[in-house]
Amino acid sequence: MTEQKPLLNRALPGLLIAGSLGGVGAIMVGLLSLAPPVDDGSGPGPQAQPGDTVQIQNAAGAFVLPPTVGPGGKNVPLTPARLDAPPPLAAAPVVAPIPPAKTKAKKAAPVRIKIPKIKVNATIGSVTVDLKGNLTTPPLTKPGLTGWYKFSPVPGEVGPAVINGHVSTKKGAAVFYRLSEVAKGDQIYVYRSDKKVTRFTVSGVEQVSKSSFPTARVYGNTKNAQLRLITCGGVFNKTAHSYTDNIIVYATLSKKKG
Numbered sequence: 001m002t003e004q005k006p007l008l009n010r011a012l013p014g015l016l017i018a019g020s021l022g023g024v025g026a027i028m029v030g031l032l033s034l035a036p037p038v039d040d041g042s043g044p045g046p047q048a049q050p051g052d053t054v055q056i057q058n059a060a061g062a063f064v065l066p067p068t069v070g071p072g073g074k075n076v077p078l079t080p081a082r083l084d085a086p087p088p089l090a091a092a093p094v095v096a097p098i099p100p101a102k103t104k105a106k107k108a109a110p111v112r113i114k115i116p117k118i119k120v121n122a123t124i125g126s127v128t129v130d131l132k133g134n135l136t137t138p139p140l141t142k143p144g145l146t147g148w149y150k151f152s153p154v155p156g157e158v159g160p161a162v163i164n165g166h167v168s169t170k171k172g173a174a175v176f177y178r179l180s181e182v183a184k185g186d187q188i189y190v191y192r193s194d195k196k197v198t199r200f201t202v203s204g205v206e207q208v209s210k211s212s213f214p215t216a217r218v219y220g221n222t223k224n225a226q227l228r229l230i231t232c233g234g235v236f237n238k239t240a241h242s243y244t245d246n247i248i249v250y251a252t253l254s255k256k257k258g
Helices: 006-010 029-034 215-219
Strands: 110-115 120-127 146-149 159-164 187-192 197-209 225-237 242-257
Touching: 110 159, 159 215, 187 225, 197 225
Parallel strands: 120 146, 159 225
Antiparallel strands: 110 120, 110 187, 146 159, 187 197, 197 242, 225 242
């Protein structure tokens, strides 16, 4: 587990993730309640499309959540899984994680992310938590920039690395505008400062209400190297300057080189 900074200790319990994204990786079960909410920075953008449901209603009128995260995909309704559901199973054979560097001088950081399916080729910066314990997002002045939560694992190392990005800004679409189109089996490439290239295969995608964010599923420890991509979804509330939902992509390390 990556050591948490004292600032994170002031984070409020994190069953509600607000704003464009959120993420903490490789957090021990006892620290899940410290998952920070996200400082909202998104602007007006795409509205919910027909079929973009966040819950499934049965014939009796009660809301029932599926037991697993769905495969996702363009024009496929995205729904959340039950809060107690684990991350989706790997969609491709898993490879061993990259061992972390033993010295600080040799530690790596992610520098670029590519998602061929949705034509993303973006620089990765870093995000952290602010004085209120909120997880920050990339600057709105840089809509093409993504943010790696610096206290989550380096992508490719054991645990769930988290990268966030805006869906939109006041000027229009941002880097993760099409993230909801990603589907099970799609490839995500993360390039690191140590020249290693990691390929993750998407295992599932869900759209969740910010009032019932799956904290344990996103932040909980994993035995292999995984990746979480998070952005906003659903309807944009102009008064609150926030979207109603989050889009979460789950992926597992399937290839590495370098």
